[in-house]
Amino acid sequence: MRYHVWAGSALAVLLVAGTAGCGNGDTDATGPGPDPGPVASSTASSSPSAAPDLDAGEELARGIDVPWGLAFLPGGDALVAERNTGRILRLSPGGGTPEQVTEVPGVTAGGEGGLLGLAVSPDFADDDLVYAYFTAADDNRIVRFRLDGGQPDVVFSGIPKASFHNGGRIAFGPDGMLYVGTGDAGDTSSSQDPASPAGKILRLTADGEPAPGNPTAGSPVYSLGHRNVQGLAWDPEGRLFATEFGQNDVDEVNLIEAGRNYGWPEVEGEGDTAGGRYTNPLVTWSTREASPSGIAITGGNAYVAALRGERLWVVLLDGDRLGEPSARLDGYGRLRTVQVAPDGALWVTTSNTDGRGDVRDGDDRVLRFPAR
Structure with a gap:
């Protein structure tokens, strides 16, 4: 579908009134300035429960040009x-x-934009479909295509683009719907505008339509008040967690609930929750320690890939709370994406060739950490 702006104030009132987090989001570094250089279904409930062995990593591939999705x-x-x-x-x-x-045809790379998230259809065995989020000439958009050939079909378009804050993570949830993390594209007011897809988590059908049961009927918006979302993952109970880049102070992991407001640009980190207006994050870091992109959940832990922080944060899941994060994998440079494979192994991609990292011999690489 082509994203459109809904007319009338009733929609805005309905969505904002039902919201309750404070979102801080993307660039890969601190500050709002431009970039100086540049799952199959969910990562959650269907994954084996064994924790990965982070001391037994192996390099699967090297020399990849800014691996993202x-x-x-x-x-x-x-x-x-x-x-x-x-x-x-x-x-x-x-x-x-x-x-x-x-x-993928039509990709316009520049700054943080380009070919970003990938998702495999939950019905891939029958439909052979793969979904991609990318920056085109005029917008960010989602297409789907078959691996056996053919032109991609646009299923959702009109997501604002910029040289930074493009969001880009897509994943099918346990409910079979397609979830999309977007950025504010440098226009902070768009995050609080329910008529804009920017600065949101969207929930779509496989055909790109607003999913049934969304907070506002006919709207793709699932949650708002985000700065730049680049990580989506579900725990075994089906709860959605998302990572978000901070501006100057703190980065976040949020528990995402339908219709809630995560605060950006009014709040960065914990802030005004009077009357349930905004929802606070579960975990925060200083921006120099994190710039969190991908997130995966397995073995009772959330694994968060940090760009500026150049490490993998391991965070214990404790019901609706998260434990104290511990830092691992601090020798690989910038980490972009982390996913749980069907066999329970944790895959991690580095992001040192994106214009911000110190390029090591062999970068960028894909790493695999087997399940114990």
Whole structure:
């Protein structure tokens, strides 16, 4: 569908009145300025429960150009999106040379934009469909296509773009709906505007229509008040958690609930929750420690990939709360994406070739940490 702005004030009143977080979101570094350089279904309830062994990592591939999206096919192979080239690569759990399966047409890379999130249809065995979120000439959009060829079909478009704050993570939830993390594209007021898809988490059908049961009928908006969302993951109880970049103070992990308001730009980190207007984050870091992009949940923990922080944060899940984060994998540089594979292994991509990192020999790479 082509995203459109809804007329009338009644819609805004309905959505905002039902909201309750405070969102801080993307760039990969602090501050609102421009970038100086540049799942299969959910990552949750269907994943094995064993925690990954973070001391037993192996490199599956290297020399990848800004790997961003990562999604698994039913047989265990992974699809990896290259942000700047628009290529999608297929990679076996056993490693080896990645195979290019397609190149998404119309990708306009620049700053933080380009080919971003990937998601595999929950019905892939029957429909062979893969979804991609990317920056085009005039907007950010979502397309779907078959790996056996053919032109992609646009299922959702009109998400504002900029050189920064493009969001980009997409994932199918346990309910079979497509969830989309967007950024404010530098226009902070859009995050509080229920008629804009920017600065939101959207919930769509597989055809790109507003999903049944959304907070406002006919609207794709599931939650608002976000600055830039680049991580989505569900726990075994079906609860959605999202990562969000801060501006100057703190980065966040939020528990996402339908219709809630996560505060940006009125609040960064914890703030005014009087009358339930905004929802506070569960975990915060200083921006120098995190800039959190991907998130995955398995083995009772949330795993958060940090860009500026150059580490993997491991956070214990404790009901509706999160435990004290501990830092791991601090020797690989910037970490962009983390996903749980069908066999329970944790896959992590580095992001040192994105114009902000210190490029190491072999960057960028895909790493695998087996389940214990």
